[in-house]
Amino acid sequence: FVFDKQINSLFIRFLLLSDSFALPSPVHPVTVVSTVGSEVVLPCCWKSQLDEAANSIHHIQWVTPPHTVFEQRGEEKWQAAEFGGRLRILEERLGSGDCSLVIKDVQIRDTGKYESFMVVEAVRSKRTRVFLQSVKLSVTDNKSWQSHRPGEDFVIDLWTPYSLTVVFLGKNSSEWSLLWMKEDEQTSERLEKSPRGDKLTLKNLQFSDEGIYKVLDEQGVSVSTIQLSVEGEGPASPPDDEGIDWFGFCYDVETDSCLKEKLSVHLRAGVLYIKMKDIYLY
Incomplete structure (x- = not known):
């Protein structure tokens, strides 16, 4: 419980001290489609927006506007309770620029728009959020x-x-x-x-x-x-x-094609029966 309180305290201080700005998001977000129970990856690369020197400590944030669902700063991690521990970032790839979010056992309720940010240090102990990627996730049965x-x-x-x-x-x-x-x-x-x-x-x-x-x-x-x-x-x-x-x-x-076809078959059968009956009478 002490660790959770520290993480929550860090998260609250971040919200109070941060100045936020976002680079223009893509006209069309990246679309990811998956089915229930699968593991899905929401792509993200921070090197496309920032240089390595500005990020000695990687601070990644994923949001489903307006709510934050995942945040990681160094070894400190936090995620929204409704995901039940199903979210993670591939830490071994983070240094090379890969900040993709992995959702394990994806559910239909996970469907929605996700946005990723890198939080960078600024002057006077303030932090700035830099927009990285927008992803539209669609989950079906x-x-x-x-x-x-x-x-x-x-x-x-x-x-x-x-x-x-x-x-x-x-x-x-x-x-x-x-x-x-x-x-x-x-x-x-x-x-x-x-x-x-x-x-x-x-x-x-x-x-x-x-x-x-x-x-x-x-x-x-x-x-x-x-x-x-x-x-x-x-x-x-x-x-x-x-x-x-x-x-x-x-x-x-x-409008139903299969029903129309059934009716057509019955009609053709009726016509054939009438013709055969006429032949028999002659």
């Missing part, structure tokens, strides 16, 4: 399509320790049902959790298991979406993305 035969096993990756529940929407159902919850490991007799706790296995698949599976985090946000097909005559071909709704519902008849 993991999406996949799987096909299995009856009797096979189906593996569900939980992706992150923040995963709390797995819900299921059957092929012919309109309501989601709870398949697994972190606090209740015995939701289903056919469901097994891996020794490391990072995967679930649904054993002995049945036709009724076909549908959509979603892994949700503690806030009910989607970690992953899996569309499962169970077919007895071998694996099916992945569905075309066009006209497919990840939530298992068709769109409006006016």
Whole structure:
């Protein structure tokens, strides 16, 4: 606790004594795209703005405007509590100019704009912030399509320790049902959790298991979406993305291509039946 108080005191004094200015930011920030559970790097290089002589002690600050999320000055470090210790800078590369921010186990809530600064010493014990880089981070859930035969096993990756529940929407159902919850490991007799706790296995698949599976985090946000097909005559071909709704519902008849195609098939079949009937009568 003493160390934390010292760090917080240092951070407060920095805010009181600092004069801030920023060089013009890029018109378009660097864009980084990732999926939940991955490790992502937000690029930054301080040598593009400052020379090495002005930074004997490297003082890096990362901000999601207007809040500071990470700060490091020499061996002293601080990061916002909501990141749960998931932020770090590669210290071995800092001296060569690399001040990139590494976010471990990235979450959808981490999505946003990040800005990096180098804090440099100025006259009369004042410090100045020099703008370095702006990064736009976009995090999405993991999406996949799987096909299995009856009797096979189906593996569900939980992706992150923040995963709390797995819900299921059957092929012919309109309501989601709870398949697994972190606090209740015995939701289903056919469901097994891996020794490391990072995967679930649904054993002995049945036709009724076909549908959509979603892994949700503690806030009910989607970690992953899996569309499962169970077919007895071998694996099916992945569905075309066009006209497919990840939530298992068709769109409006006016715009849904897959539904139009189904109607077209039925119409062609009806015409063929009428023609065959006429031939039979003659």
